[in-house]
Amino acid sequence: MKKTVFAFIVAALVLATVGLWIFSSSGHFKLVDIAGFGIIILVVAFAVFIGIRRLTSAKRGEPAEDELSKKVMRKTSSLSYYISLYLWLAIMYFSDKLDYETHTIIGTGILGMAVVFTICWLIVNFTGIKNE
């Protein structure tokens, strides 16, 4: 339950930061900024989805986490770690060829990692885990 509340707090903080970013900026957003907002909102929506799933389980009297959900999270973490390494490698390669600022490149990398994690979780969660 504590983890669920923590996930909701983090999601709320991320949304608040994005809101602050939007209101404090001049209002002229590039396509890259809009794409960034979109990805952040998707990742937050994913965190909220996980939180709601856990709350629903708790309401039904089931544990918020069990052996399958822990294994899914473990496999997702290891898989997304490997993919993220290649993502950073690709970013390093393209950063020489494209003229972007350092903070844009790092931001893209962090958002990319979040997207990779979300995609990996969806794949692992819906395909299942076999110990074979």
Added chain:
Amino acid sequence: MNNRIKEYRARLNLTQEDLAKKVNVRRETIVFLERNKYNPSLRLAYEIARVFESKIEDIFIF
């Protein structure tokens, strides 16, 4: 590994939710088990066998 959880559950007239509560897992885990998308731990296999009052090898087929 295949299993006969669905068959045993139907015999006892248990829903997936009931079985999940009895073995202390989430309902999704029972769904995955029945679809053969997840191989349970020995502890969970034992718990399921205990609920069905059967042997592990009768429910889980290697």
